[in-house]
Amino acid sequence: MALEVNGKTYETDEEGYLLNLSEWDEDIAKVLAEGEKVDMTENHWEVVNFLREYYNDYQIAPAVRVLTKAIGKKLGAEKGNSKYLYELFPYGPAKQACKIAGLPKPTGCI
Template structure:
């Protein structure tokens, strides 16, 4: 396990850099994790992060990419519910990278 310190608080992460305690997540943590991933957060990035957090709260699972694109398409529109759009935002893998920034566990099936 690893950890990082931010604003006087220590955050533990697993071996892949995902938060261990999902309850510690906040937008400062998201910005820190995004920066570590080489992502400059925009409104579009936040839209995906907030969508993922709502999805996780409802289903208690981080969605795989196929499920993510379909669910985003239903809620945010077809233009955002496609892999090209999501990969443009999160080039390291939309489900994997966006879930990390959102403070969620690594999606099932992600390597």
């Protein structure tokens, strides 16, 4: 599959995850978010940017439990909990946020 944004074509897998992580930018993130019916706010970007940093450090997209714990450490307990993350990404914080962040689908996600 492919998405076109600002005249540039982005290849995605059958579930809509970007195939080339280095092509990611905020414009493609906004299009991916629209496809997920997520209205990006500052809090959404905070999680997306956190995921990209995490991926750069560990070369893996974290599963939701790991994500929750890591966000709690970095951004505080009020953000490091499932309720907060599911409010931002109702179809699964790890799965949806990773897609918007241009990362592969997290291991362990169905």
